[in-house]
Amino acid sequence: MATTEASVIGGLKVKDEGQVRINKGMLHGLWALTNRELKKWYKVPVLLFLSIIQPVIWLGLFGKAMNFGALFTSTSFNIPGLNIPKATLDQLATQAMLSTFGTTDYFSFLAVGMLSFIILFTAMFSGMSIVWDRRFGFLDKLLSTPVARGSIVMGKVFSSVIRSLAQAAIVLVVAVVLGMDTGKITVVGLAGTFLALFLMAMGLSALFLMLALRSTDWQSQMAIMNLLNLPLLFASNALFPSKLMPGWLQVVAKLNPVSYATDAGRQLLLGVPGFAPLGFDFLYLTAFAVLFSGVGIFLSWRYLSR
Amino acid sequence: MLKMEEAAGNGNYESRNVIIEVKGLTKIFENKLKAVDSVTFSVYEGEIFSFLGPNGAGKSTTIKMLTTLLRPSEGDAVVCGFDLRKQPQEVRWSVGVVPQEYTADEDMTGLENIMLFANLYGIPGDVARKRADELLTLVELNEAAGRKVSTYSGGMRRRLELACGLVNHPKVLFLDEPTLGLDVQTRTAVWRYIRILKEQYGMTLFLTTHYLEEADGLCERVGIIDHGRIVRLGTTGELKSSVGGDAIELGIREKDVDLTSFIMKVDSVTSVVRENDHYRIKAPLGEEAAPAIMDAVRSAGYHVDRISLTKPTLDEVYLEYTGHKLRDEEANSQQVMAQQRTVRRARA
Ligand SMILES: Nc1ncnc2c1ncn2[C@@H]1O[C@H](COP(=O)(O)OP(=O)(O)O)[C@@H](O)[C@H]1O
Ligand SMILES: [Mg+2]
Numbered sequence: 205m206a207t208t209e210a211s212v213i214g215g216l217k218v219k220d221e222g223q224v225r226i227n228k229g230m231l232h233g234l235w236a237l238t239n240r241e242l243k244k245w246y247k248v249p250v251l252l253f254l255s256i257i258q259p260v261i262w263l264g265l266f267g268k269a270m271n272f273g274a275l276f277t278s279t280s281f282n283i284p285g286l287n288i289p290k291a292t293l294d295q296l297a298t299q300a301m302l303s304t305f306g307t308t309d310y311f312s313f314l315a316v317g318m319l320s321f322i323i324l325f326t327a328m329f330s331g332m333s334i335v336w337d338r339r340f341g342f343l344d345k346l347l348s349t350p351v352a353r354g355s356i357v358m359g360k361v362f363s364s365v366i367r368s369l370a371q372a373a374i375v376l377v378v379a380v381v382l383g384m385d386t387g388k389i390t391v392v393g394l395a396g397t398f399l400a401l402f403l404m405a406m407g408l409s410a411l412f413l414m415l416a417l418r419s420t421d422w423q424s425q426m427a428i429m430n431l432l433n434l435p436l437l438f439a440s441n442a443l444f445p446s447k448l449m450p451g452w453l454q455v456v457a458k459l460n461p462v463s464y465a466t467d468a469g470r471q472l473l474l475g476v477p478g479f480a481p482l483g484f485d486f487l488y489l490t491a492f493a494v495l496f497s498g499v500g501i502f503l504s505w506r507y508l509s510r
Numbered sequence: 511m512l513k514m515e516e517a518a519g520n521g522n523y524e525s526r527n528v529i530i531e532v533k534g535l536t537k538i539f540e541n542k543l544k545a546v547d548s549v550t551f552s553v554y555e556g557e558i559f560s561f562l563g564p565n566g567a568g569k570s571t572t573i574k575m576l577t578t579l580l581r582p583s584e585g586d587a588v589v590c591g592f593d594l595r596k597q598p599q600e601v602r603w604s605v606g607v608v609p610q611e612y613t614a615d616e617d618m619t620g621l622e623n624i625m626l627f628a629n630l631y632g633i634p635g636d637v638a639r640k641r642a643d644e645l646l647t648l649v650e651l652n653e654a655a656g657r658k659v660s661t662y663s664g665g666m667r668r669r670l671e672l673a674c675g676l677v678n679h680p681k682v683l684f685l686d687e688p689t690l691g692l693d694v695q696t697r698t699a700v701w702r703y704i705r706i707l708k709e710q711y712g713m714t715l716f717l718t719t720h721y722l723e724e725a726d727g728l729c730e731r732v733g734i735i736d737h738g739r740i741v742r743l744g745t746t747g748e749l750k751s752s753v754g755g756d757a758i759e760l761g762i763r764e765k766d767v768d769l770t771s772f773i774m775k776v777d778s779v780t781s782v783v784r785e786n787d788h789y790r791i792k793a794p795l796g797e798e799a800a801p802a803i804m805d806a807v808r809s810a811g812y813h814v815d816r817i818s819l820t821k822p823t824l825d826e827v828y829l830e831y832t833g834h835k836l837r838d839e840e841a842n843s844q845q846v847m848a849q850q851r852t853v854r855r856a857r858a
Binding site (some may be wrong): 225226227228229236237243244340341342344345346347348350 | 574577578579599602603605607611612613616617622626627629631632633634678
């Protein structure tokens with residue numbers, strides 16, 4: 205709305221901006237909305253610290269404690285009557301580990317799973333911010349501006365994606381410091397891993413936001429989050445290979461996008477054989493991200509305004 | 511219920527441009543509550559128009575419909591030349607809203623809030639920066655601009671809301687209870703800004719209020735709204751004269767004679783009622799009727815003990831047309847909470 209005549213506000217003679225170029229494009233405001241959420245996060249380092257503490261504890265305690273490899277190698281058990289040589293036992297153990305985890309090193313196996321874990325837990329909270337915005341009336345104020353309804357949702361999706369990727373990078377560094385196997389990490393592998401994580405973050409954030417679109421109270425949103433996050437985590441290969449799961453659970457794990465991001469990460473960072481071809485991992489994740497973002501944008505036009 | 515033409519309260523407004531035209535606008539919520547019941551009215555370009563009514567009358571619901579936040583159940587409206595139903599996006603580009611609640615982002619500074627909203631209106635950064643300065647000056651928030659909103663007092667928050675609502679230089683600014691819970695000083699300041707916007711900027715203002723003195727002192731035309739319906743609409747002057755004009759109280763020394771019909775004969779007197787030791791007289795223009803009455807009484811040989819003149823207030827108008835005083839009606843719990851939050855912050 206370019207005003208041509210000079211306007212006066214508050215007794216100040218404001219030389220009005222003759223031909224102000226107003227950006228009426230579909231994407232206007234998207235970055236401002238993304239940045240609004242990001243600011244809340246990077247301006248409070250404590251939040252960043254708190255959010256990576258959980259995966260780091262998992263890595264440090266769970267990852268180190270579940271030393272499956274040592275189950276065989278560091279004990280001196282033997283079967284009475286059979287005098288199996290220690291070397292054979294060790295080799296058996298190694299084979300068992302390799303066929304189960306694809307690596308002899310459970311810690312490295314879990315470290316990649318933790319990257320998915322942090323993405324999942326960050327995405328989960330993306331829905332929360334829209335509930336708060338609605339509650340404090342901020343959402344109504346956004347809706348009274350001409351910003352595209354889809355941008356309101358996508359701003360939150362992108363900020364959640366950026367946050368979760370940054371946090372995943374920190375978790376990866378911590379994992380390396382704690383002894384993750386870096387022998388097979390390449391630049392391309394890293395880039396590919398983060399691309400897979402990006403796609404998963406996008407789909408999951410859009411999913412949780414969609415579930416929050418109509419919600420007015422944070423309790424029900426918390427309930428939805430809790431209902432979804434543990435199944436998404438456990439019914440995946442993030443902590444444990446899905447092939448050892450009962451059949452019905454394997455089906456869930458095969459549908460779960462968390463499995464595919466983790467799988468891609470393990471293939472690319474650790475060079476372990478995957479549970480699906482790498483190409484399929486990416487295809488599945490792309491479809492997941494595109495589908496849920498698309499549905500999210502569609503629903504935002506329908507449901508944000510009443 | 512009044513007929514439409516009667517409620518329109520046109521006065522000398524016919525020649526002005528209509529900027530908001532509302533026809534039969536109705537909102538029925540999912541719980542079947544008819545919050546707004548077929549309201550029809552027009553707002554003219556450059557005026558300050560207000561909805562006066564108690565809590566729960568449907569004021570906010572009307573504003574939310576006119577600003578595209580709620581979909582009307584029935585009826586239509588044209589805002590700034592755009593059809594509310596068919597061109598909601600165009601309506602959003604041309605209006606500004608100052609909501610009833612404090613909705614600025616607490617974690618950001620005042621300036622950041624304004625800049626964010628400028629961006630949402632597609633205003634380029636350098637222009638936005640200039641406008642922000644200009645608006646911060648208007649609402650006298652320059653010094654606090656760099657502070658987080660969570661540190662603001664209620665009055666400062668209200669002023670910031672005002673600045674955010676003005677950032678796109680709207681043709682029409684909607685203000686929902688702009689002085690709710692504010693102290694006298696801030697209230698006066700907000701009234702001053704509103705007048706500046708009208709007088710120096712030619713902006714059209716649509717505000718809602720449940721303070722009579724606000725509607726009376728600030729607005730040209732007032733719609734009295736109760737239970738979702740406009741019960742009376744007109745200029746404040748029209749509304750007041752519609753209750754019979756000014757009231758004159760006259761005391762006469764000669765207590766034993768009845769002068770009712772005698773006073774009634776005086777020019778422009780519309781009614782006379784004898785109450786105990788005095789007469790209650792109504793006339794459209796008290797300051798002209800009072801001397802005429804005194805002259806008539808004296809020339810007939812009686813003595814005036816005392817005479818007083820009261821101008822009608824919107825209070826009386828309100829009572830007359832709604833049958834009750836402005837009262838607080840029970841609102842739903844969420845509304846009460848939001849309002850308490852607003853009032854609490856206003857007092858903080
Ligand atoms: N979202 C909603 N759902 C159901 N009822 C509502 C909703 N919003 C407001 N109401 C009801 O509609 C009526 C009018 O509300 P409102 O327009 O906020 O009144 P006012 O602003 O005049 O105080 C009230 O009775 C209120 O409880
Ligand atoms: Mg209200």
